[in-house]
Amino acid sequence: MKIIYLDHASACPLDQRVLAFGRKYLEDTFGNPSSLYSTGLEAKTAIESARQKVAGFINAEDEKSIIFTSGATESSNLAIRGTALRNMAKGQEIVASAIEHISVFNPMKELQKQGFKLTIIPVDHYGHIDLRELEKAVSPETIVTSVMYANNEIGTIQPIREISEIVHRKGIYFHVDACAAAGHIPIDVQSDGIDLLSLSSNALYGPQGVGALYIKPGVKIQTIMPGGGQERGLRSGTENIFGIAAMGEAARIAKEDMEKDRQNDLKIRDELIRGILKVEDSYLTGHPVERLPHHASFRFARIEGESILLSMDMFNIQIATGSACSSQTLEASRVLLAIGLKHEEAHGSMVITLGRQNREEEVAPTVEAVKNTVAKLRMLSPL
C-alpha cells in the first residue's frame, strides 16, 4: 500500500531535479574550494553559483550576504548568538516571540543563562505576535529580535513588515527564521526589512545537512565556529560542495515553481480542511486565512496527538503532532499553549504539511483515516 506523506515540515524528499543537478558534485567535482589548482576552482565556482541562486531566492542585495551553514539550527545559532556576542557593548537584551522554533528558542535560552535578558512576546489565539507588547519590549539595549516568518505548527504568517518597522525604529537587528515559510510564500529580505534570515535546504527539497543565513550588509556579527575561516570567516569548515550546490538549485526551483506548488497545495489543503472539520469537536489551529498554503493544523477534543500519529501511520498516512522536532517529548506543545489552549486541548493536535508530490486523490483516504482514527481513539479515551 502506498504511503501518503503529509509531513513536509519535518522532512522533504530530495527533488529529483536537484539530485540530477547535484550528482556531479558527488561523483566528480570533489576539490577543496580553498585549493588554488583547477579542481579547487571548480568547487569554488559551484559554491558561488549556489550563493547567487539563494540570494536571488530571497532578493538579497548581494550574494555575499549569503553564508552557507550545516542547516537551519546552525543558521539561527549564528544569527542570534553571533550578533549578541558581537554587540554586547550595546546591551544584553534579546527578544523573541512565544512561538519560535526550538532551534531559535534554545540558543536564546543559552544566552539567557549567560546573563542576557530574554523577553518573550505573547501571541494572540491565531498565533500573531502582539505588536504593542513588542513595541514595549524592545529597548535601546536590545541587540536582536527574532520572529519566525510563519509557524511550523499552526501555519500562521506573521506581519513581518510591521514587526520590522517597530524593531528598526529602535535600531535593533531583526532575525527571521524562514524555514517553515520559504518556498511557500515569496520572501523579499529588502522590502520585508529583514537583517538576518535562516533558511533550510531540506525545506526547499534540497539535501539535509545544509542551510544558509542571510546577513544584511553592515550587520555586525561574529563567528560561532572558529577554524579555517571559510564563508568570510563566519563559518569555518571545508565546504559541503554537493550540499551547497544542491541547495542553490533547490532554491532556484522553489522560486520558479512557487506559484504552481501553491496552487496544488491550496486545492488539496482546502479540501482537507473542509473534510476534516466535519469530524465532531475538531478545530483548525492557527489563522484561517493568513496561513501557509501547504499547511493544515487541527486539534481534536478528548484525544491525544501521539496516538493520532500512530493510528494514522497504520493507515499508511504520515502526519505530525506538535512540533516536528520535539515529537518524542511528552510535554504539550509550547506553541499551542502560547495561543491560549489548555494543556488537554494542546495534546490533541495534528499537523499536515503538503508537498510537491501530494495529489487530490489523497484527500479522501486521509479524511477517512482521520475520521476512523478520531472515532476509535475517542472510544478508547478515558476523558
Next chain:
Amino acid sequence: MKIIYLDHASACPLDQRVLAFGRKYLEDTFGNPSSLYSTGLEAKTAIESARQKVAGFINAEDEKSIIFTSGATESSNLAIRGTALRNMAKGQEIVASAIEHISVFNPMKELQKQGFKLTIIPVDHYGHIDLRELEKAVSPETIVTSVMYANNEIGTIQPIREISEIVHRKGIYFHVDACAAAGHIPIDVQSDGIDLLSLSSNALYGPQGVGALYIKPGVKIQTIMPGGGQERGLRSGTENIFGIAAMGEAARIAKEDMEKDRQNDLKIRDELIRGILKVEDSYLTGHPVERLPHHASFRFARIEGESILLSMDMFNIQIATGSACSSQTLEASRVLLAIGLKHEEAHGSMVITLGRQNREEEVAPTVEAVKNTVAKLRMLSPL
C-alpha cells in the same frame, strides 16, 4: 590529459561503494529521525547503524560515544569549547601542540580571548611534541589538552599513548584530531587512551559536510549548538541522514581496506620520495619513518610553494603547499615554522597525499614535473 590528483588531505573523492550504499538515503529514505512513524524510524535505524560502524572503526567502547556533526571543524569546536565551558569550575587552562590544525587552533584562540590560559607545546624538528614541556604545562587547572594524531602538513605521527599517560596522570581530558590519520593507520581510542577524537567523513572517502566526535563515556561536555536536542542533546539540528549513513559505510570500508590501501600508498610514496629527493636542495619535511603511509612532504630551497602548486597544475598534477585549509593566505606555514624552519625555508613547501586511486605509473610523470617545476622556478627566482 588525465589529472594526477595528489592532494587527498585536502579533499577525497566520494568512494563509489559509499555512494552506492548511501544512494537510497538521497532517493528514498528521507524521513525525520525524530518522527514516530515508519519513515522516521527507518531514518533512525540508518543513523544508529552508522554510529555502530564509526564506533567499530575506532574501537569505541559504546556506539553511544559517537556524536555526528557537520564535519571535523565542528567536532573539534565541540570537543574543545564544549569541555572547556562545561568544566570552567575546575580551572581555565587549555593546552595544545604547536602544530595543531587551524580547526583546533582557532577554537583554542577563541577561548584564550575569553580569558582561558592557552599553553602551546613546542615540537622538535620532526614535529614530535616535546613530552617534557607537556609534562610541565599541564596543571590541575588544565581542562583539555589537544594533540593531533598525525600532522596533515608533515605527516609525522605523534606518540599518542605516551601523551595520553602524561595528560591522564594529571586528570585532564585528552582530545585528538584524527582527521589526517584516520583511515591510514589503526586508531583504537581505548588502548590509545583518548577521551575525545575528531573525525572527518570526507577524509575517509565519505561525503563532505559530515563528521563525528568520539566522546568517552563519562567525559563532561556541553553543547555548542543548542536547539532541538538531537545527538543526545550535544548537537542539535535535523540529522543529515545521507551524510551520516554514508560516513558510517566509509568508516567500515576504511577499516576493511586499510592494509590494502597502506600497501598501495607505501609503494608509491617511497618511490616518489626517492625520485623527488634527487632534486638538488630538496628536503623531506616531517619524520622519515614515523609518518603517515600516504604522506610525502618536501621543501625546496629558493622557491615558493604557491608557484610550485600552480606550475604542477599546468602539468595536470594537483598537490598542496602549506596547510590545505589556509593555502590562500600568504603567511608562512605555522607548522613548518614550528619545526624550526626559517621563513624563507618554510615558503618552499610541497605536500603530496596519496589516495586509493593513485597508481605507480603516476610516479614518473610526477617526479618529472617536480624536476621541471623546480628548475624553472629557480631560474626565475631572485634569490
